[in-house]
Amino acid sequence: MAGATRPDDGACVLDTGALEQLIELLRADGYRVVGPQVTDGAIVLGTIAGAGDLPAGITDDQEPGRYRLRQGTSQALFGYAAPAQGWKRFLFAPDETLWRAERTDGGFRCEEEPPAIGRTALLGVRPCDLRAVDILDQVFTRSGVVDRRYQARRAAALIIAVECTQAGGTCFCASMGAGPDIADAANCGADIILTEFLVDAGPLLLARPASARGAELLAGVPGWRAGAADCEAAAEAVKGAARSMGRQMPADVATLVGRSLDHPHWADVAARCLGCGTCTAVCPTCFCSTVEDSTDLAGTTAERRRRWDSCFTLDFSTLHGGPIRSSGAARYRQWLAHKLAHWWEQFGRSGCVGCGRCITWCPVGIDITAEARALAEREGRTDANH
Ligand code: SF4
Ligand code: SF4
Incomplete structure (x- = not known):
C-alpha cells in the first residue's frame, strides 16, 4: 500500500501544474500520451494534450449492467473507478493486418504488414489494469511463444499508474490481490506510480518512481520532496478505497x-x-x-x-x-x-x-x-x- 512509501523512496509531490509539465515533457520526447477522458457519457481512453483533458471533478456510479457519470464532490483528477475500456487495445490491437500478398508474373509476393508502433505513454493505469498488463506480458512474451507485435508495442510503452482512491460499485480487486494499491513498485511494470490525495487547495499527487526512466522524468518536473504527512494522506486515501469495496471473490x-x-x-x-x-x-x-x-x-x-x-x-x-x-x-x-x-x-x-x-x-x-x-x-x- 502507498502507506509503505517513506519520504526517502524518491517520492515527490506534484500539483496539477507539475502533472501538466510531465505530460509536456513526454510529448516533447515523442510520446503520444493516452489517458482517461469523458466521451459520450463515459470515461474512455484516448490521446490527451494536457492535464485539462482529464475528467477533473467527475465520478462514476457502476452497478451490474449500469454505468453513469456524475459531478463528484471534489476536483479530483482520478476520482472514479475503472474506465470503460481496458488498456489492452494499445498493446494488442483489436484489428490489424498481418500480411498482404500480391500476384506477380511468376507467382505471389507476400509481405508482412509492419505494425503501427510509436512511443506511447499510458497515463492513469489502475492497479488492476497494471496487473492485467503483466498478465498479457506473460501470455504474449513469457509463455514460450512471443507475439512480436505485442512485444514491440509493450517495449514502446511507458506506464504511469494511479492507485485507486475510489472503489467502483462493481470492483473486487482487493480479493484478487490486484489493488487498490501497488505494493511492489520495483516489479509492478509501471514507470511512475501516482496516488492522488486532496488538500484544501485541490488535488495533489504523490509520485513514486518505479523505473530508471520514471525517476528521470520526475527529476524534470517541479515537484517537491514528499514528507511523512504527504505519504500518510496518500496511504489513507487508498485505504478508504479498500474499505469501501463491496464485492469479493470466494478465496478458493x-x-x-x-x-x-x-x-x-x-x-x-x-x-x-x-x-x-x-x-x-x-x-x-x-x-x-x-x-x-x-x-x-x-x-x-x-x-x-x-x-x-x-x-x-x-x-x-x-x-x-x-x-x-x-x-x-x-x-x-x-x-x-x-x-x-x-x-x-x-x-x-x-x-x-x-x-x-x-x-x-x-x-x-x-x-x-x-x-x-x-x-x-x-x-x-x-x-x-x-
Ligand atoms: S456480457 Fe457476457 S455474460 Fe453478459 S450477456 Fe454478454 S456474453 Fe453473457
Ligand atoms: S472482473 Fe475479472 S473477468 Fe471481469 S472484466 Fe475484470 S478482469 Fe475480466
Whole structure:
C-alpha cells in the first residue's frame, strides 16, 4: 500500500501544474500520451494534450449492467473507478493486418504488414489494469511463444499508474490481490506510480518512481520532496478505497469452479446470458483472437487480418463443421472456468484482476462474483456470502 512509501523512496509531490509539465515533457520526447477522458457519457481512453483533458471533478456510479457519470464532490483528477475500456487495445490491437500478398508474373509476393508502433505513454493505469498488463506480458512474451507485435508495442510503452482512491460499485480487486494499491513498485511494470490525495487547495499527487526512466522524468518536473504527512494522506486515501469495496471473490474459487463443471447453475446463467461477448471485449486480460483471409474480386491481392474474438461466439469453437460449445451454458462455463480456474493450470495465476468491467457492462448485469458465490452456496457453504 502507498502507506509503505517513506519520504526517502524518491517520492515527490506534484500539483496539477507539475502533472501538466510531465505530460509536456513526454510529448516533447515523442510520446503520444493516452489517458482517461469523458466521451459520450463515459470515461474512455484516448490521446490527451494536457492535464485539462482529464475528467477533473467527475465520478462514476457502476452497478451490474449500469454505468453513469456524475459531478463528484471534489476536483479530483482520478476520482472514479475503472474506465470503460481496458488498456489492452494499445498493446494488442483489436484489428490489424498481418500480411498482404500480391500476384506477380511468376507467382505471389507476400509481405508482412509492419505494425503501427510509436512511443506511447499510458497515463492513469489502475492497479488492476497494471496487473492485467503483466498478465498479457506473460501470455504474449513469457509463455514460450512471443507475439512480436505485442512485444514491440509493450517495449514502446511507458506506464504511469494511479492507485485507486475510489472503489467502483462493481470492483473486487482487493480479493484478487490486484489493488487498490501497488505494493511492489520495483516489479509492478509501471514507470511512475501516482496516488492522488486532496488538500484544501485541490488535488495533489504523490509520485513514486518505479523505473530508471520514471525517476528521470520526475527529476524534470517541479515537484517537491514528499514528507511523512504527504505519504500518510496518500496511504489513507487508498485505504478508504479498500474499505469501501463491496464485492469479493470466494478465496478458493479456482478449486470451487474446478469441481463444479457439471453444476446445474451453468444452465441458470445461460437462461440470462445473451452470448453477446461484451464481457470478453471489456475484460483487460481476455486475449483470444481470430484471423481472416480475404482477396480482391480479381484474385490479384490478398491479406490476412487478426482481430479480437470471443469464446462466446459459435464460430470460435467450430471444428469439423460444428461448434464444440453449442450451448450458452457451455460457453459461459468456458469463459468463467478459464478465467478463474484453468488459467492457473496454464499460467500459474488467475486470469481475473477484479476490475468489475464484465459486471458493469454486461447488458443483463451478470455478475462473475455472484455466479461464483452461487456455486459455493449450492455446496451448502455460507462463507461465500460476502
Ligand atoms: S473477468 Fe471481469 S472482473 Fe475479472 S478482469 Fe475480466 S472484466 Fe475484470
Ligand atoms: S455474460 Fe453478459 S456480457 Fe457476457 S456474453 Fe453473457 S450477456 Fe454478454
